[in-house]
Amino acid sequence: MTAASDPAAHPFDRAVALAAAAPGRWLGLTSEDYWNMVSPFGGVTAAAMMKAMLDHPERRGSPLSFTLNFLAPIEAGEFAIETELVRANRSSQHWAIRLSQQDRVLAQAIAICALRRDTWGLVEAARPDVPPAGRCPPAPPRKASGFLQRYEFRIVHGKPFAENPDSLSQAWVADVPPRPLDFPALTALCDSFLPRIFLRRAEFVPIGTVSINIYFHAGEEALVRHGAAPVLTVAQAQAFSDGHFDHHGHVWSTDGTLLATTQQLVWYKE
């Protein structure tokens, strides 16, 4: 029995469960638990593509950089992921990853895995001084079904569907039910940010992420140390223009470790 069919598994593990079909080729199934309006939540698609790379028997080291472009909506049902190890050297690997349905490529990613080395280091980004998650009330789910029910958002700053003076948001976010953090889950959390346009405009506007980029600043140990606690997510847009906006975000561990920085580009209707 795979995680996809194991009713005792966490919904996230069921959603990203993959079956090896051939070397470098994996089959998965979209999940109703992580469904968005017309296709799966982009974060869970990203997580499945990350997981395919992590599951590859030749993978060495941990994720360092991951960029995913969404080409077209994924439909409910089976999908295939192809992982290509384009180049490897002693300390790093370069991957190309594509997700398709009926041989139509719907998402493409490039990624780097690397062995982390103990070096001089310095975190220059400042973690905002916010109350701990336990002192911030969970926001009521914005929808009765779909992926928003799979995350708990404790909003510290940034009221959605309002004309805020800026698009800065700070929120504690956790899987529902709680689940120990790993790279696929962190990848999905990097797409859990509220679309920035909802922080600048009061009315709903159709949107869709077209590109997401993640740099992982901490290794496996930091994720294990973090466990199943909420992560602190901070993001702000730079520009809304010509039908696309961006954001730049940080994901912090409860112990103050900068886990990831991320940016994305989002299409909007008008």
Next chain:
Amino acid sequence: MTAASDPAAHPFDRAVALAAAAPGRWLGLTSEDYWNMVSPFGGVTAAAMMKAMLDHPERRGSPLSFTLNFLAPIEAGEFAIETELVRANRSSQHWAIRLSQQDRVLAQAIAICALRRDTWGLVEAARPDVPPAGRCPPAPPRKASGFLQRYEFRIVHGKPFAENPDSLSQAWVADVPPRPLDFPALTALCDSFLPRIFLRRAEFVPIGTVSINIYFHAGEEALVRHGAAPVLTVAQAQAFSDGHFDHHGHVWSTDGTLLATTQQLVWYKE
């Protein structure tokens, strides 16, 4: 005669000149004018890959997102670029681009081109209030040969090779000789930022960019309007850890237009 062999052409145009070898396959030649320590300046490699996509007869719209991972050093001599239009719809195109020498892939990129639409917009990033380029003295070239001679840097903030309290830099940067801005040149300028580690440590440390990501926030008209003036570049690191650091940067036009936001991940030795 192609730009590569035209002595009257701008060195940048010679460096990114490509000859069509087959549909979706282009040949280029590395340029001594843009040579870095052991391989070409990453920005000119990125620009050549951008140009291959732009030159493709099926390309529609202008660059929106461009992510390039550097896999291994490029050697002096001929290189091939392959451009694949992975998916196109009415308003956008998704590309995969690879650069190789002797069939070894040395750089891979994914990119999006899109038709820009007139929509509600807002620039949230703030252009720093700095003196105009004409009032900032050009920095003396850091090297007697190579790509650093092909750019003029007028540093406003951020003294290199010093232990600054943060890695923030602000600099006016221009092609030498001046050259009207276009997407390949802007792509290269997005890699012209001083490596952040040189703003936090006084001594030289070996470094190499492994990934660069660019979002283009303005279209062709804004670039034409900008012309050959210097661009204002602003960047800051978020973290230096485990042998890699990042930065997040902005490129502004003289008229205050946000041309691009960019981030990159850089390997460092110790």
